[in-house]
Structures are given as structure tokens and as C-alpha cells.
Amino acid sequence: MAYSFVENTRFYPSTSSLLSLYASFSTSSMLLRNIYHELVPKKLETFLVSKFLIFFSRRKSSPSYDTFIIDDSWDGLDRNKLIDAARFYLSSKIGPKNKIIRIGKFRGQKNVTAALVEGEKVVDVYEGIEITWQFAKQENDDRSKNDKFYNKGYFELKFEDQYREKIFNDYLNHIVDTSKAMTKGEKVLKLYTRSRGGWDSIDFRHPSTFDALAMDHNLKKSIIDDIDRFLARKDYYKRIGKAWKRGYLLYGPPGTGKSSLIAAMANYLKFDVFDLELANITSDADLRKAMLDIDRKSITVIEDIDCNSTVHNRSRSKSDDSDDESFYVKQFSLSGLLNCIDGLWSSCGEERIIVFTTNHKEVLDPALLRPGRMDMHIHMSYCTSEGFRVLVYNYLGIKEHKLLEEIDGLIQSAEATPASLAEELLKSDDPDVALGEVLNFLKQQKIKKDNEDKIVEEKVSSV
Numbered sequence: 001m002a003y004s005f006v007e008n009t010r011f012y013p014s015t016s017s018l019l020s021l022y023a024s025f026s027t028s029s030m031l032l033r034n035i036y037h038e039l040v041p042k043k044l045e046t047f048l049v050s051k052f053l054i055f056f057s058r059r060k061s062s063p064s065y066d067t068f069i070i071d072d073s074w075d076g077l078d079r080n081k082l083i084d085a086a087r088f089y090l091s092s093k094i095g096p097k098n099k100i101i102r103i104g105k106f107r108g109q110k111n112v113t114a115a116l117v118e119g120e121k122v123v124d125v126y127e128g129i130e131i132t133w134q135f136a137k138q139e140n141d142d143r144s145k146n147d148k149f150y151n152k153g154y155f156e157l158k159f160e161d162q163y164r165e166k167i168f169n170d171y172l173n174h175i176v177d178t179s180k181a182m183t184k185g186e187k188v189l190k191l192y193t194r195s196r197g198g199w200d201s202i203d204f205r206h207p208s209t210f211d212a213l214a215m216d217h218n219l220k221k222s223i224i225d226d227i228d229r230f231l232a233r234k235d236y237y238k239r240i241g242k243a244w245k246r247g248y249l250l251y252g253p254p255g256t257g258k259s260s261l262i263a264a265m266a267n268y269l270k271f272d273v274f275d276l277e278l279a280n281i282t283s284d285a286d287l288r289k290a291m292l293d294i295d296r297k298s299i300t301v302i303e304d305i306d307c308n309s310t311v312h313n314r315s316r317s318k319s320d321d322s323d324d325e326s327f328y329v330k331q332f333s334l335s336g337l338l339n340c341i342d343g344l345w346s347s348c349g350e351e352r353i354i355v356f357t358t359n360h361k362e363v364l365d366p367a368l369l370r371p372g373r374m375d376m377h378i379h380m381s382y383c384t385s386e387g388f389r390v391l392v393y394n395y396l397g398i399k400e401h402k403l404l405e406e407i408d409g410l411i412q413s414a415e416a417t418p419a420s421l422a423e424e425l426l427k428s429d430d431p432d433v434a435l436g437e438v439l440n441f442l443k444q445q446k447i448k449k450d451n452e453d454k455i456v457e458e459k460v461s462s463v
């Protein structure tokens with residue numbers, strides 16, 4: 001036992017020496033810590049720690065990656081909206097690491113936009129997840145092969161496979177929302193037309209505005225009020241169980257501004273325009289598909305409905321037509337079309353506007369004209385004195401002129417369209433000359449109109 005005591009004192013320090021050793025160790029570690037904090041700033045420390053962790057986590061196991069492809073078109077038919085959103089989104093992510101970029105600017109757009117070219121990569125970080133974007137061109141596209149700068153293609157986004165769900169459910173929505181916010185106030189409207197079973201789009205840059213429209217002031221105001229009320233009533237439509245859509249029937253002679261009014265509506269609402277030519281619709285299924293593919297916040301236009309035998313002639317029977325396919329198209333009436341739209345759109349719960357135009361309201365299916373069918377019937381009439389003042393201000397920049405009184409006296413009876421008067425005003429920048437042209441035109445127009453009236457009167461009296 002004594003031996004063991006002697007042995008123990010030789011190999012183990014006493015409690016007091018242990019305490020003094022600990023005290024000197026903690027003093028020097030505090031000193032070292034202070035020196036370290038003095039010399040190494042907080043940011044550098046965080047950076048070093050993160051690099052250290054990344055280095056060891058990479059060494060631990062090499063991650064595997066998944067890739068999503070965002071193609072130019074979806075389903076081979078319609079434009080893939082996600083690619084447009086991705087383009088906008090990535091334009092803000094392109095940085096100094098990208099040595100070659102495409103740049104451009106739309107008319108009316110405030111800032112220059114950048115885009116990725118083939119092979120260039122962008123690394124985006126979303127909630128700590130790294131996503132690598134790359135743009136690639138379609139291999140089977142001939143123009144892609146020959147034209148280095150042709151930008152039809154697709155995006156690849158690559159990420160660690162453990163984040164697949166997060167990317168799919170959250171990140172892609174984040175891209176759509178961010179791109180929407182980025183384009184707000186700078187939205188370039190699109191005009192969609194139907195071709196090869198899908199919708200093709202081009203930029204829609206019609207300059208028409210409500211201010212520039214030559215039409216009755218009260219009518220103009222009632223249209224704007226109607227649109228505003230419609231947009232504010234989402235809950236109301238939901239409550240009464242009706243599709244949140246509004247239908248307008250524009251009727252009047254050619255050149256009275258029906259297309260201009262549609263463009264003014266689109267510009268006012270910042271809604272895209274879908275031009276639906278019923279003559280290009282091949283079947284009921286095609287019509288349903290076309291209607292279902294129409295985006296929310298859009299105006300669907302069916303122009304010159306009176307020229308479309310397919311929709312106003314309801315009384316045709318199958319024996320009238322040998323061709324089954326065309327018979328099928330001719331089967332749907334305008335009110336049938338509206339029912340179809342109501343049915344399809346009621347489930348979508350998003351705002352949509354539909355506009356029909358006609359030069360001859362009188363030949364339309366009476367079912368369409370029944371109250372409640374189209375929400376508002378808008379008569380686009382020949383130019384009035386009030387409307388002409390708007391044109392004069394738009395084209396010549398003046399509000400008063402000595403010839404205006406004489407023009408006012410003729411304008412109502414001459415039945416001139418705003419389009420024809422606009423043509424006359426375009427002939428000169430000099431108000432004296434331009435308004436002189438208008439006056440001559442109205443005089444000739446009046447003579448023509450009186451002659452036509454005389455012929456009609458003679459016909460009526462001979463009957």
C-alpha cells in the first residue's frame with residue numbers, strides 16, 4: 001500500500017498543481033482567443049468555417065444530381081409559359097462570370113435585358129440550394145445549327161437530387177412569381193393567333209388608348225366603368241356561381257373603331273389578346289381545346305361574327321352538308337358557343353373578357369342578342385363632332401380652328417367613319433390644309449349620301 005502511495009505521488013500531480021496548470025492554460029487560451037478575434041474579422045471567420053464544412057461534406061460523399069428541362073413549347077403545341085418566366089428571372093442573375101451574353105431591348109421597355117447564350121451557365125441559390133442553369137439549342141432545329149445567335153431552345157436546371165421536391169414545388173413557383181413582379185408595369189402584351197392546333201404569339205403593340213378614341217364621351221366612360229366594376233367583383237361572381245367573365249358585342253360599320261376599342265381595352269387592362277378565328281376551328285373538340293388554352297387576364301376576340309356562316313346559321317340541317325367534319329363545325333350556334341365558354345370558364349375562377357365584333361348586328365342569331373347573353377352591346381357609330389375633336393387633337397395637336405364650325409355642320413349628315421376622317425387628317429401637318437381636306441371630303445360624302453338616300457326613296461315609293 002505504502003509502495004503504491006509513493007508510486008502514485010511520482011506519476012500524478014497534486015490537486016493544487018492541477019489547478020494552477022488549468023489556470024495558466026485558460027489564461028493563455030483567452031489571450032490567444034483575443035489575439036485571434038483582433039486579427040481575424042467575423043466575416044472572414046464565417047467564410048473559413050463554411051469552406052471548411054463544404055470541403056468535408058463533399059469529401060464525405062459525392063452528391064448525385066437531377067436535371068429538369070424547360071422546353072420552348074409544352075406538349076409540342078402551346079408555348080411553355082415557364083420558359084418565358086425563366087428568361088425574365090435569369091436576366092437578373094446573369095453576372096460577370098458570364099463572358100458572352102445576349103442583350104436587347106423591346107420598344108417601350110425601360111431597361112436593356114440580358115439573356116444566356118448556349119453553353120453559358122448561371123448558378124442561382126435558393127434557400128441555400130445551388131441550382132445551375134444552362135441554355136441549350138434544339139439539336140434537330142436547322143436554323144439553330146446555322147445561326148449561332150438563334151435563341152430557340154430550352155433550359156436545363158441541375159440540382160442535388162435530395163432537393164428535387166423543393167425545386168419542383170417551391171423554386172419553380174418562385175421563378176414565376178419573381179418574373180411576374182419584374183415585368184409588372186413593363187409588360188409586353190401578346191397577340192395570340194391559332195395555328196396548327198395551338199396558339200402562336202407575337203408582341204402586341206397597338207398604340208390605341210381610350211383617350212385617343214373618337215367616340216361619345218359618356219359611352220367611353222360607361223365602358224371603362226363597366227370594366228373596372230367587373231375586375232373588382234371576383235367574390236361577387238364566385239358567390240353567385242357565375243364564370244368570372246364579361247362579354248362585349250361591338251357593332252357598327254367598318255372603320256368606326258371596333259378593333260381600336262379592343263386594343264384600347266387590352267392596353268388599359270394590360271391583358272393579352274387571343275384572336276379566335278372560328279373558320280380555323282376544325283371541330284368541337286378543337287374549340288374546347290382552344291378555349292381551355294386561353295390564359296387568364298386576357299381578351300378573347302371573335303371578329304366579324306356576321307361573316308361567319310358557321311355561327312349565325314343555326315337552322316342548317318345535316319343533309320345540307322355532305323362533309324361531316326364541316327357539318328360538325330356548322331352545328332354550333334353563337335349561343336352554343338357562349339354556353340360552351342360559360343361551362344369551360346366557370347370552373348377556372350379567373351377573369352376573362354370576350355369580345356365579338358360585327359358590321360351587321362341585324363343578321364346575328366337573335367339568341368345572342370337576348371338580354372344576359374352578351375353583357376354590353378356597344379354601338380360604334382359614324383364620327384360625331386365630339387369624336388372629331390379627339391381626332392383633330394391627336395393628329396394635329398390643336399383644339400380650336402376656324403374650319404371646325406363648318407365641319408361640325410356637315411359631319412352628322414355626311415356619315416363619315418373616324419377611319420376615313422383620320423386618313424384625311426394624315427394628308428398634312430398643316431392644320432389649314434388637313435382640315436381643308438376633311439371639309440372637301442365631307443362635302444363629297446354628303447353628296448354621295450344624298451344620292452343614295454334618293455335612290456332608296458324612289459325604290460320605296462315605286463313599291
Ligand SMILES: Nc1ncnc2c1ncn2[C@@H]1O[C@H](COP(=O)(O)OP(=O)(O)OP(=O)(O)O)[C@@H](O)[C@H]1O
Pocket residue numbers: 212213214215253254255256257258259260261359380418419420422
Ligand atoms: N373611333 C376611332 N377613334 C380613333 N381612331 C379610329 C377610330 N375608328 C377608326 N379609327 C382609325 O381607323 C383605323 C381603322 O379602324 P378600326 O380597324 O379600329 O375599325 P373597325 O371598326 O375595327 O373596322 P373593321 O370593321 O373594318 O374591322 C384605326 O387604326 C384608327 O387609326
